[in-house]
Amino acid sequence: MAIVVVIAGTWLGYQQFAATGCTGAVKLTVAAAPEIAPAVEQAAQQWVRSGAEVSGTCVAVEVTQENPASIAGAVSREHNVTLAGLGVAPDAVQIPDVWIPDSSTWLLRLQKEAAGFIPPKISSIAQSPVVLALPEPVAEQFGLPDKKMTWDTLLAQFGTDKSLSVGIVDPAKDASGLTSLLVLSQVAGTDQAGLRKKAQALTALAQNSSALREDLLQRFPNSNTADDLATSLNAAPLSEEDVVAYNAKRPPVRLTAAYLEPSPAPLDYPYAVMPQVTEAQKSEAADGLLAQLSDGVFKERLGSAGLRAPDGTYGSTFQAPIGAPQASPAVAASAAGGDVGGTAGAGTDAAALSRVIGSWVATTRPGRVLAVFDVSGSMTTAVPTAGGATRAKVTQAAARFGLGLFSDKWAVGVWRFSTELDGKKAYKELEPIQPLTSGRAELNASIDQLTPVKDGGTGLYDTILASYSYVKQEWQAGKANSVILFTDGEDSNAGITQKKLLAELEKIQDPKKPIRLVLIGIGNEVNKAELETIQKVVPGSGVFIAEDPAKIGDIFFEAIGSRTGAN
Template identity: 50%
Template sequence: MRRSIRGAGAIAGAMAFVLVAVGGWFGYQQWAGSNCSGELTLTVAAAPEIAPAVKETAADLTADGAEVDGLCVAVEVTASEPVEVAAAIAGQHGVSLSGVGQASGSAVLPNVWLADSSTWLLRLRQQAPAFASRNNASVARSPIVVAMPEPLATTVGWPQKKLGWKDLLGRITTGTQLKTGLVEPSRDAAGLAGLLSLATAAQSGGGAQAQQATTAALRALATGVSAVREELIARFPRATDPTSLARGLGAAALSEEEVIKFNAEKPPVPLAALYLEPAPISLDYPYAVMPGTEPAKAEAAGKLFAALGTPAFRGRLAGQGLRAPDGTWADGFAPPRGAPSPAGTEPAPTTAAPNPGGTAGGGDGATIERVLSSWSVATQSGRMLAVIDVSGSMFERVPTANNATRMQVTLEAARRGLALFDDNWALGLWIFSTELNGSRDYRSLVPIGPMSSQREELERALGGITPKRGGDTGMYDTILAAYRAVQDEWEPGRVNSVVLMTDGKNEDDNGISQATLLAELKRISDPDRPVQVIIVGIGAEVSKAELDPIPKVTGGAAFVTEDPAKIGDIFLQAIASRPSAPR
């Protein structure tokens, strides 16, 4: 008799399994007696480190019979790298994020995105103003720390001494042999937070020294950049002997969660987590409901969000090495030695305030793009011909730049950009107006050559540039000649480009037309020897509609600012927009 009861139990269990497997959640709910019918699926893309906690909480939500308008709520949580989702969203809006590239074919847009940082939302909004996610509140937090092998950390006073980003900056830029690392900041939020903090520390003095300090910091960091987090972490020393410590990675900006995960594996050399001041932008895990999410799914998203605010979810976060949004932690959290609580509780980055809550790095989209553009210029080599407008209109004054002339503002932007280019770059310099060299509208000041041998010559040439009184703008002839000059001596392994800065439109009645220019660029272009034309337009007289077709033929782009005082940012953004060099 006992045997038949045991068999009946097995049959009942098998029937339950079949109901769930074949009928899905709807069949199970009907069998369990729930009143909901049908299924409403909410898709969630979550950063890999928080995804397990979100999945468990979502499973509880559906098991408790969550419903919307009589439909059973089902939640599909996918662990997704934030950079992949960001690329997919950018592609949907027809824009691109610096350093991110195109989305992979497997990237799918979710109803809810749980990225690791609000900086992704800021960057998307900066490039695509129509992108407006809802809610965006933090559901977890992981402070950004400087991870350092414990034997090295003790030499800088850890864990007793409080250190700042200026302390780290000094060690990075003064040749102390501290090997620093960073995950590519355009693709990693922790790397970006570290870069922003160091850039802020470098710029705190202001003036030319700040520019030099920033450039030095960027170049020092560039020597230790890694494409992905796993690659960076693998460079930490695996033995405590002096040789291993000297050869291994000495310091890197990582999330606290990464340090906890690393130390949980009981490595031969544990990592210390240094909480530098002022606090960087933390990973804040914003709960972003995507634009266009239908009302029923938005309501389901609200139910999941409420579940992510419960003590049960806080406990699951602790098991993943993550804090609650207020910077505290629940039972089960294994804090690094010396970890403060709360920590990383500054306000989330916002476009409304350039530097919220006194945090390092500036949490607005414009600042982020500016720093990433500087990083791109400082860390990627190229071969570029800079072409500067010297027509008479460059004498006009710029009220927003202390009444300096357009020429002065343009040359200062060029000088700052020049300081960022390292010796691996090759640069040349032309000027243009009308009839500068006989009947030619352009004149070469410095031919394209390595920065290692002609940096001073370029600086002297920039210092001697003055506008031509009464000169017009012979743009089309100049662009074609510059394109041919770069193409004739094209070099593999580099981005070969022409960057032209102008405050007007083509005014050369004796030159070629735009139609002729476009036709000739198409005729002579060579996909095996590409040359990108980038145009930086300065002032209200510039027509972006007139400029756009020209660089598009070459795979380049046009950038226009009505305020000449902003040309520095636009110039860096233009250089940073270059694609990767063909091989």
């Protein structure tokens, strides 16, 4: 019977190809996010059955369901880069001709890290707003869906004895978690009160995070009993499609979708033709399939999958959650192909995404870092955008906030440098690298010692070599080992030359013990070319310039969340 079916299918396919007059075959591979893959598969097969062809050659389309993080890991592998918090995919995961992830934020992150990753064509084919999912009994406590709920309301829940149990899918691996955390960070603000709110929120979310969306959904309550509601997940930022799919399974407790304001960038499902597609026929086939995913029939297929059309509207088959708007509250714009500084929906840019991921990594991932601070005389320069505070004061404030956000999984050390701080040495250890579980108080106290040295110079080269060598000696497996150095000038010390520094850095590197060197320039007097020259000899390192020292905190977390320099 199997043989008969195969022969019959082959004969039917031959008749269809023969009817169109096409010969041969061009195969198009498509990897799509699991929730949209069935709709794409249906559209592709209908196109093939109706005689898909390009320039007289028959088209065959293979659609597979792939988690966006898996394909992102495969692209990272091929470009010899890594996305912070993600890692690379195994060799078994192959890059398709066309990739349809759930969000263009994946493309932005890859474009920022891999200079050669430039998809020639990107177009959004669907949309799903990012919402706050709450069990119906919990939603009723907030007057939903009749009342509006804001991010301020959610932020107020963190750090109180009546706080909700709010979960999140790892933002480094999930677009809905990433875009929602971005908005939460923006709403919290950048003043001291806002930074405390952000730290409380990140700490609470980290305790209820999941690596996979499916795992998080399983943590919602299975009954309306008070005990179950109290011990289960009370809320989580997810996509509207997640809520629709969850409720379609008729769970004991349904979910309500709260459309918070301001709206996060919705998932925009970009149709990205991958850079390796250079063959004309395959490129035409990709265009042909895109046309099939842009008509009214596909909009109805999207509705059946719980998804909206790219403009935020939906078809007649869409089962809208209670309180859902007719049109999406925010319409996403796909990242421009080849534009490394491009934006996703709602103006999201790659640098902003790196900052969010950096703060998340600091909160959730284990690491060892030596923080090295410039205390030369120029650090007394006033910063107009920081109310006249000196560069040193601004840097100290950023250091305190950063240290407060690092979880107890981290070990941190602090050095200061100028010229002749310890005898003839340009640098001096304030605290050795030590676990925050026991050394947080001492490390906090050391920040007070980052006061500028009057007329002190900048012993940059000696300090970089010494700090890198120290971290190598203290290196530990299974953790991110790094040096983060802050400076507002260029080397002015009578120590080793730049040529000597570069030669020594190349000599002491050990591929089995990778160390990331992060150089953060403060102000507009930094010798950017000097820092870039040093960066190039240490793989995986980066140079980040905070021309406005008041924004050093943002640059700090961008450095942690990125694997390349944002020069």
